[in-house]
Amino acid sequence: MISCGSISKFLRTGVITLLGLGTIPAEETPTAAEIGRAIFQDTNLSRPKGQACISCHDPNHAFADSRQASPGAAPNIKGTRNAPSLMYAALIPAMAFDDFFLPDGSEAYAWEGGLFHDGRAQDLFEQVQEPFFNPKEMNLPGPVALAAALRKSSYAPSFQKLISDKIWENDEQLNYYAYRSLVEFLKEPFFRPFDSRFDAYQAGEKNILTKTEKRGLKIFKTTAACADCHFLHSKSWTAPLLSDFGYDNLGVPSLGQKDPGLFAVTDDPEDMGKFKAPSLRNIALTAPYMHNGSIPTLREVLEFYNVRDLQPPRWPKTDYPETVNHDDMGDLGLSEQEIDELLAFLKTLSDRSLLKKPKEQLFPNTPAGTPSTLDRKLYFPDWTHRLHPAFPGK
Numbered sequence: 478m479i480s481c482g483s484i485s486k487f488l489r490t491g492v493i494t495l496l497g498l499g500t501i502p503a504e505e506t507p508t509a510a511e512i513g514r515a516i517f518q519d520t521n522l523s524r525p526k527g528q529a530c531i532s533c534h535d536p537n538h539a540f541a542d543s544r545q546a547s548p549g550a551a552p553n554i555k556g557t558r559n560a561p562s563l564m565y566a567a568l569i570p571a572m573a574f575d576d577f578f579l580p581d582g583s584e585a586y587a588w589e590g591g592l593f594h595d596g597r598a599q600d601l602f603e604q605v606q607e608p609f610f611n612p613k614e615m616n617l618p619g620p621v622a623l624a625a626a627l628r629k630s631s632y633a634p635s636f637q638k639l640i641s642d643k644i645w646e647n648d649e650q651l652n653y654y655a656y657r658s659l660v661e662f663l664k665e666p667f668f669r670p671f672d673s674r675f676d677a678y679q680a681g682e683k684n685i686l687t688k689t690e691k692r693g694l695k696i697f698k699t700t701a702a703c704a705d706c707h708f709l710h711s712k713s714w715t716a717p718l719l720s721d722f723g724y725d726n727l728g729v730p731s732l733g734q735k736d737p738g739l740f741a742v743t744d745d746p747e748d749m750g751k752f753k754a755p756s757l758r759n760i761a762l763t764a765p766y767m768h769n770g771s772i773p774t775l776r777e778v779l780e781f782y783n784v785r786d787l788q789p790p791r792w793p794k795t796d797y798p799e800t801v802n803h804d805d806m807g808d809l810g811l812s813e814q815e816i817d818e819l820l821a822f823l824k825t826l827s828d829r830s831l832l833k834k835p836k837e838q839l840f841p842n843t844p845a846g847t848p849s850t851l852d853r854k855l856y857f858p859d860w861t862h863r864l865h866p867a868f869p870g871k
């Protein structure tokens with residue numbers, strides 16, 4: 478049994494160095510986030526060896542994959558979905574059937590939050606466990622193999638120092654701490670810098686956006702109503718996350734095999750082909766787009782929203798036409814100039830710390846003044862560890 482004391486010792490967050498490549502001096506007790514950072518880059522945790530989280534979540538593309546779908550560790554295996562950005566992923570609320578009010582005052586319910594495009598992981602802690610064992614990803618045969626590989630890792634001495642020797646010997650408990658470490662890593666400040674030009678504009682620097690970008694922002698809020706789903710107001714964090722994390726079927730082009738999306742999680746036929754609305758932060762850096770990577774450029778995404786229903790032959794058939802949203806999109810009536818303005822606005826959502834990152838430096842720097850995880854812990858969906866308390870099952 479692991480006591481609450483050992484959990485809080487484990488989760489204490491220190492100041493970490495941002496330039497290290499995952500090697501931690503063995504004489505110092507590391508933070509959980511530092512161990513998570515090493516695991517994130519460790520290519521010995523796949524079968525065959527050679528793939529790590531970072532192989533598909535590329536820091537030079539805001540931790541998304543610029544390939545339509547990522548190849549797995551095993552030869553000739555490929556997934557069917559596009560790897561999303563990990564920027565701000567730790568702020569995505571847990572999956573819940575939330576109630577809200579319609580304009581006429583009546584109450585309605587909808588699925589919101591959760592991890593993966595279909596929300597099948599309730600939260601990040603559930604999510605980080607999957608890639609290791611997914612045959613289309615890191616392809617380990619099971620928890621025993623993961624624990625064995627962790628014990629052989631270059632950071633094993635530091636990891637062992639962080640947890641007790643007793644835990645180190647127990648596969649299930651060792652893996653539990655590896656997952657928690659990954660979660661702590663994904664909460665690191667450089668994943669949530671909020672330092673885009675749009676953020677500066679929101680903070681009062683009214684001249685930082687050009688006239689074109691400001692017109693794009695207005696279209697985003699009004700005529701195109703993008704902000705109805707990609708929220709511009711803050712909800713679960715102090716700054717807007719550019720999503721309500723709700724689910725919708727946009728009718729995106731099919732790439733062959735049908736993907737049921739949210740239906741696979743809820744079993745509700747109305748959810749067929751629905752996927753989670755992602756944050757639009759850093760959207761200009763994460764092409765290609767949509768859950769299956771079927772739309773190559775951001776301008777085409779905008780054209781798709783604008784004229785999907787007017788020019789059907791332009792986009793291949795979608796998987797589930799019967800649940801496509803025709804109320805909010807598909808015929809927006811935007812001119813070419815308005816599309817350009819909207820595009821200009823979306824480009825203001827790129828974090829400057831990512832734009833400035835030298836290619837040879839692995840992770841971006843954290844902008845000065847970004848609060849530590851400890852300072853913001855109440856805002857993280859997992860802050861009470863309600864969902865995943867001290868080591869389960871014992």
Ligand code: HEC
Nearest residue numbers: 529530533547548549558559560561566592593594608614
């Ligand atoms: C082979 C490529 C690949 C590897 C390796 C990989 N991922 Fe992913 N990741 C993906 C894809 C593809 C998705 C979307 C899958 C889906 O929705 O079904 C994803 C989704 C995620 C998400 C959900 C983000 C969101 O917005 O819902 C997180 C978080 C994540 N990965 C973290 C990790 C971590 C941590 C590791 C290492 C333990 C890892 N990934 C390894 C390809 C990969």
Ligand code: HEC
Nearest residue numbers: 701702703706725727752753754755766767768778782805
């Ligand atoms: C009714 C809710 C809704 C509205 C309105 C909406 N979106 Fe989306 N958006 C979504 C959903 C859901 C997805 C994910 C769809 C998928 O992957 O199949 C998405 C995906 C996207 C993506 C791709 C993200 C990625 O990482 O691949 C972009 C870009 C985008 N939306 C921009 C916009 C813009 C610009 C507008 C206004 C013209 C807009 N959205 C209006 C719900 C919405």
